[in-house]
Amino acid sequence: MSEALLQVEHLKKYFPLGRGLKKNASFVRAVDDVSLTIAPGETLGLVGESGSGKTTLAQMILGLLPPTEGTITLDGMDIHDRSCRKEFHRSIGAVFQDPASSLNPRTTVYRSLERPLALNGYSAADARELIRETAEKVNLGWELLERFPHELSGGQQQRVSIARAIMLKPKLLVLDEPTSALDVSVQAQTLNELLDLQQRFGLAYLFITHNLSVVRYMSDRICVMYGGRIMELGETEEVYHRHVHPYTLSLLSSVPPLHPRQRDRKKYLLTGDMPSLIGELKGCRFASRCPFAREACREAEPPMRDLGKGHLAACAFAGELEFEKG
Amino acid sequence: MEEKILEVKDLSVSFDGGVQAVSGVSFDLRRGECFALVGESGCGKSTTARAILRLIRAPGRITGGRILFEDEELLGLSEGEMGKVRGRNIGMIFQNPLDSLNPVYTVGSQVSEGLMVDKMEKAQAWKLAADTFRDVKIPDAEERVRSFPHEISGGMRQRVMIGMMLCRHPKLLIADEPTTALDVTIQAGIIELMNDLRHKYDTAVLMITHDFGIVADMADRVGVMYAGQIVELGDVFTIFDHPLHPYTKLLMKALPVITKKEGRLETIPGTVPDLSKPIQGCRFADRCPDACDRCHQVSPAMTQVTPGHLCACHLVKGGEAHV
Numbered sequence: 001m002s003e004a005l006l007q008v009e010h011l012k013k014y015f016p017l018g019r020g021l022k023k024n025a026s027f028v029r030a031v032d033d034v035s036l037t038i039a040p041g042e043t044l045g046l047v048g049e050s051g052s053g054k055t056t057l058a059q060m061i062l063g064l065l066p067p068t069e070g071t072i073t074l075d076g077m078d079i080h081d082r083s084c085r086k087e088f089h090r091s092i093g094a095v096f097q098d099p100a101s102s103l104n105p106r107t108t109v110y111r112s113l114e115r116p117l118a119l120n121g122y123s124a125a126d127a128r129e130l131i132r133e134t135a136e137k138v139n140l141g142w143e144l145l146e147r148f149p150h151e152l153s154g155g156q157q158q159r160v161s162i163a164r165a166i167m168l169k170p171k172l173l174v175l176d177e178p179t180s181a182l183d184v185s186v187q188a189q190t191l192n193e194l195l196d197l198q199q200r201f202g203l204a205y206l207f208i209t210h211n212l213s214v215v216r217y218m219s220d221r222i223c224v225m226y227g228g229r230i231m232e233l234g235e236t237e238e239v240y241h242r243h244v245h246p247y248t249l250s251l252l253s254s255v256p257p258l259h260p261r262q263r264d265r266k267k268y269l270l271t272g273d274m275p276s277l278i279g280e281l282k283g284c285r286f287a288s289r290c291p292f293a294r295e296a297c298r299e300a301e302p303p304m305r306d307l308g309k310g311h312l313a314a315c316a317f318a319g320e321l322e323f324e325k326g
Numbered sequence: 327m328e329e330k331i332l333e334v335k336d337l338s339v340s341f342d343g344g345v346q347a348v349s350g351v352s353f354d355l356r357r358g359e360c361f362a363l364v365g366e367s368g369c370g371k372s373t374t375a376r377a378i379l380r381l382i383r384a385p386g387r388i389t390g391g392r393i394l395f396e397d398e399e400l401l402g403l404s405e406g407e408m409g410k411v412r413g414r415n416i417g418m419i420f421q422n423p424l425d426s427l428n429p430v431y432t433v434g435s436q437v438s439e440g441l442m443v444d445k446m447e448k449a450q451a452w453k454l455a456a457d458t459f460r461d462v463k464i465p466d467a468e469e470r471v472r473s474f475p476h477e478i479s480g481g482m483r484q485r486v487m488i489g490m491m492l493c494r495h496p497k498l499l500i501a502d503e504p505t506t507a508l509d510v511t512i513q514a515g516i517i518e519l520m521n522d523l524r525h526k527y528d529t530a531v532l533m534i535t536h537d538f539g540i541v542a543d544m545a546d547r548v549g550v551m552y553a554g555q556i557v558e559l560g561d562v563f564t565i566f567d568h569p570l571h572p573y574t575k576l577l578m579k580a581l582p583v584i585t586k587k588e589g590r591l592e593t594i595p596g597t598v599p600d601l602s603k604p605i606q607g608c609r610f611a612d613r614c615p616d617a618c619d620r621c622h623q624v625s626p627a628m629t630q631v632t633p634g635h636l637c638a639c640h641l642v643k644g645g646e647a648h649v
Contacts, residue, residue, distance in 0.1 A: 049509040153597060183366040183536065188580035188591040195586055210510060217582035217591070236585060254514035256539025258583055260562045263543060269518060270511045272465075273479055 004037035005204050006061070006172055011035070011070035013056050017278065029277045030056045032228040033070075038172065041198065043205040045219030045236070047212060047251070051274055053228040054208045058174050061206065062094050075171060090120070093165030097177035099157035103149040109160050110145040113167065120168060130167060137200075138163045138193060155186035159193070166197065176208045191218060212255050216240060221310070224248050227285035228277055230304070234311035244307060244318040247286045266324045284316070292321050330354045331497055331530050332378070333394040339370070339377050342385030345602045347373045349554045350391070352628070355498065355530045362533040362541045362562075365551035366577075368598055371534045374551075375500050378532070379418055380408055396497070413440055417491030421503040423483035427475040433483075434459075434471025437490045444494060454493060462489040462519060481512035485519065492523055499524075502534040517543050538581060542566065547634075550574045553598055553609040556628065560635035570637045572614045608640070616641055 011034045014027035031053040038044045046054050059065040061072055063079055072079040077088045096102045103112050110131065117127040135145060138159045149157055158178060165173055175194070179187040191214065197203060209215050215222060215236075222239045224232045224247065232245040243249060250268045257263060270289050275281075284290070287297040294317075302316040315321075332355040339348040348370040355361050363371040377388055380400065393400040400411065412418075420426050428436060437458060438451035446454070452471065459467035462485040475483055484504060491499055501520070505513035521544060524531055533544055541548055541562065549559045550571065558571040569575045579592035596613040599605055608614070611621040620640050628638045 049511055184538075184577060185366060185580045185594040188582070189593045191582065192590050192593060195590070211582075212510065213582045217584060217586055251511060254511045256513075256517070256537065257542045258539065258581075259566050260542045260545075267514065267518070269515050271515070 003039060005040045005042075005075055006038040006206070007071075007073040008037070008057075008061065009035050009071045009073075011057070011060060011072065012068045013053075013060060013065060014068045026279050029228050029281065031060070031067075032277075032281075034225075034228075034230055036223055036230065036233065038204050038206060040171065040204055041202040042221070043198065043207050043219045045215035045222040046206060046208045046225060047210065047215050047222060048225035049210065049251075049274065051227075052225040054225055055176060056228075057225075058094075058176050058206065058208055062092060062174055063089060090168050091171045092174065093168070093170040093172070094174045094176070095158070095161045095165050095178045097180050099154060099161045099181070100149060102161055103157060105149055108146055108148055109152070112149075112160065113145070113164050116164065117167065131163075134163045134167045137166070137197065153186075154182055155190060158182060158186075158190055162190075162194070162197075166201070166203070169201070170203070172204045172206065174206045174208070177210070178207075179214060180209065180211065187214070194218070212252060224251065227274060229285060230312070230314060231286065232311075232313045232315075234307075234313075235309065238309065238311050242311075243313075243323075244311075244321070245286075245313045245315045246290045246292050246321065249323050250289075250291075268323075284314075292317065329357050331357050331396060332532070333392070334374070334378065335392040335394070337374065337377060337391035337393065338389045339373050339382055339386060340389050341387075346554055347386070347601065348377065351551075351554075351556050352391075353549050353556060353559060355532060357497070358524070358528040358530055359546045360524060360531040360533060360544050362535060362545035362548045363551055363556075364535055364538065364541050364548060366536060366598070368553075369551040370554040371551050372502055375418070375502050375532060375534050378500065379412055379416060381418075413491075413496070414444065414494055415496055416498045416500060417494070417496040418500040418502065419484070419487045419491055419504050421506050423480065423487045424475060426487055427483060429475055432472050432474055433478070433486045434473075437471070437486065437493060440490060440494055455489075458489040458493040459486075461492070461523070462486070463515075464489075479512075480508055481516065484508065484516055488516070488520065488523070492527060492529065495527055496529060498530045498532065500532045500534070503536070505540065506535075506537075513540075520544065538578065550577070553605075554601055555609060555638065557610065557639070558637045559628070560637075564632075564635050568635075570631060570635070570642045571610075571639050572616055572641070573610050576615075608638075 011031060013031040014029055017026050034057060048054050060067045074088055074091055077084045079088060113131050114127050117130060135142060140159050140163055144152060144156060179190050182190060207218050219236050222236050223230055226247050231247045232239060232243060250270050253268045268291060272289050275285060275288050283298040283300060284302050287293040296316060302314050304312050304314050305318045306312055307319060335352050337348055337351045340346050351374055363374060365371050376382055378393055382388060434452060434455045437455040441451040441454055442448060456467045456471050459470055464470050464482060464485055505516050535541060545562045548562050548565045549556045552573050558574045569578055576592055576594045582591055594613055599609055607622040607624055608626050611617040626638045626640045628636045631637050631642060
């Protein structure tokens with residue numbers, strides 16, 4: 001796709017263990033050869049268990065962590081190109097999980113919003129105008145801006161974080177578990193607001209979460225990660241109803257049911273832990289916990305198979321396995 | 327009617343300055359049953375759970391009501407007698423198992439400690455601890471009893487806690503958001519384990535959660551809490567199929583079960599009322615789309631709509647909502 005807004009290619013992040021300069025130092029392969037794209041105005045949902053590399057990937061895209069290998073291109077700008085660094089960072093915004101810890105507790109919310117504008121050369125009057133405009137967009141009352149973060153509810157704090165992220169009119173927003181700390185009713189409000197913002201301003205979202213119902217509600221496409229690699233990627237309904245990777249199957253069957261009637265559904269529960277990502281890794285990373293694993297899975301890394309309509313799966317037997325429907 | 331094991335009647339808990347965290351909560355648990363208290367943060371569900379074990383610390387205080395465990399009034403016991411109820415008759419597990427485990431003792435010694443309190447020999451207690459680890463499906467049980475809490479994963483720690491509680495065969499287990507800190511794949515395993523063991527040992531479970539999915543997966547009966555009160559109580563199928571209280575209905579529609587192409591989620595306008603001030607009328611009235619004058623003046627009592635299905639709402643009578 002040439003019209004992609006964000007293009008990530010063969011991205012790797014290896015964290016060295018012990019002394020970094022030692023010749024044969026071992027590495028934690030937190031993100032290992034990940035490629036994906038996000039189109040303008042699209043939401044890509046990124047799901048996976050803790051330790052699957054979701055957040056490391058997000059931090060690299062945000063420029064908070066230098067990648068070990070691979071390229072990140074946003075709107076034609078390379079993340080390594082120093083000449084457009086400011087422009088790159090202005091085009092991308094971030095909202096994190098815990099709104100309380102991403103706001104300075106010692107300054108008012110207004111100051112927290114003003115600071116990035118001052119750094120970008122806005123005059124006090126221009127900043128005031130832009131803050132007023134943005135606060136309106138996220139339904140944040142003007143009187144709330146003179147308060148300190150602890151005087152706001154969790155939902156209001158998260159709206160301040162969203163306001164700060166969209167103030168400089170970015171094209172892409174990285175949302176790292178934005179509603180995990182919120183209650184169901186507040187979560188619904190926040191998700192609806194994010195969808196409205198997307199519709200009005202054509203924002204693209206990288207939506208990271210472990211909540212599979214939230215990701216289904218929000219996303220156009222879903223990317224499932226495990227052990228630092230993409231397991232399956234495709235359109236939301238395709239991944240939900242016609243998934244071919246055993247890991248996606250296990251993940252979806254772990255989701256608690258929507259009705260007590262579904263209590264006795266067929267479950268594919270995972271046993272054991274995620275394998276260590278240290279050192280040379282052989283074969284499929286999911287093989288140790290996969291209920292369908294065969295000898296071949298432990299020998300060679302499965303290639304990414306294209307099942308059409310942009311549906312990709314990294315399983316040697318993708319499309320051949322029979323999943324019992326719950 | 328099955329035998330009632332726990333009866334909570336008109337329980338009220340307040341914190342200093344008069345914050346009414348729990349006001350007039352009543353429910354009961356039958357032997358071997360799983361009862362879920364569900365609600366959003368600050369609704370008083372955890373406070374209710376702690377009050378049952380009298381774990382409310384100052385400035386909090388139980389200001390009224392009765393807690394009957396096997397017809398014995400827990401609020402009348404001395405602190406020493408209460409200590410014998412905790413762990414032996416009523417076990418409790420919390421959200422973060424790392425806070426509940428002592429970092430400087432092995433998990434095996436912490437599990438066997440409770441057994442030795444029951445006058446069991448040390449060697450036998452250790453053996454039983456290993457058996458318990460197998461019961462909660464911890465691999466390599468003999469090795470793991472010698473592990474320290476930081477050496478095992480979060481899911482394993484919660485399994486240790488469940489094992490530690492169940493090895494003394496309590497009649498009631500209170501679980502306060504036991505899977506909230508865990509991954510969904512680990513959560514599914516813990517829920518299955520709790521369901522298996524509950525039936526194996528006929529233990530009643532009081533489940534505290536904010537997640538309707540866990541309610542659907544485990545509970546026999548449900549109490550929905552809002553602002554310190556139970557607003558609706560009934561069989562799990564009834565609550566899911568025919569919710570009556572406006573809060574329950576709205577909360578169910580706020581769950582993301584659809585895609586964005588199918589529409590938008592329902593939201594509940596406004597915020598939870600300030601519990602430090604006296605509230606006149608129904609506590610949900612300010613946010614309720616159907617509230618009438620009476621709702622703002624008179625607090626609705628829990629009334630039975632159909633057998634076993636109770637609801638505290640002026641607009642609900644005899645199974646149908648009068649709007």
